[in-house]
Amino acid sequence: MRPKATALLVDLDGTLRRWDPEVIHGIEAAHDLKRGSLYVAAMDWSRLMPAIIGDITHDEWAEVIAADLADQTGDPDRAAAAVKEWESYRGTVEPGLLELIREARxxxxxxxxxTNATDLLDTDLRTLGLTDEFDAVINSSDLHIPKPAPEYFGAACLALGTPPNRVLFVDDSARFVYGARAAGLSAHRWTGPSDLSYIRAALDL
Known part of the structure; x- marks a missing residue:
């Protein structure tokens, strides 16, 4: 039997922060971009990895995305305007999970x-009203190590002052959940608010 979790690690994007794909598709349509092109350009691992391990800044990452879209469209101004508008959308907070976080604390x-995030994370947390909602923030671009590396999870447990076998990790990525389990944490894949009852029970709330 695993001991009861006494600490909680929560992912940001796709878990605590929700992105409405229709907002992004609307930006693409407004700038005559192919549907899904912003996501494809931004999430290409060769572009994303340097940003989330701190080798380049968020602004430099955005410039690379705009340059890729400009190559596709032949219109650098349109690509730059689309990326600027896309960056102005910072998502919304999943209210039920935030309530659980407050209850747990x-x-x-x-x-x-x-989270695997860029150097924009502190600004995003302020924008989303999340600055004071955590005991620790573990950002891959500060560590220069991304999830699901075991060193990442080791650093996260140290930041919480809690051994891995007493930490519950919640993330929407199956790969990151498996990585956390390999590092000795309990882990649950987030699929939506229906998971809240399980997380509460796991934390004995």
Whole structure:
């Protein structure tokens, strides 16, 4: 039997932060871009990896995305305008999960944010009203190590002052969930608000 989790690690994008694909598709349509092209350009691993391990800044990443779209469209100004508008959309917070985070902290459970993010993370947390919602923030671009590397999870557990076998990790990525389990954490794949009851039970809330 695993001991009860006494700390919680929560992913940001796709878990605590929700992105409405229709907003992004609307930006693409407004700039005559192919549907899905912003996501494809931004999430290409060769472009994303340097940004989330801190080798380039968020602004430099955005410039690379705009340059790729300009190559596709032949219109650098249109590509730059699309990326600028896309960056102005910062998503929304999943209210049920935020409520659970607050409930956990009130019960004495440490909560950390565990995210692969750029150097824009602090600004995003302020924009989303999340600055004071965590006991620790573990950002891959600060560590220069991304999830699901075991060193990432080791650093996260140290930040929470909690051994891995007492930490519950919640993420929407199956690969990251498997990585956390390999590092000795308990882990649950987030599929939506229906998971809240399971997380509460796992934390004995």
């Amino acid at each position: 009130a019960a004495g459970i440490k909560v950390g944010l565990a």
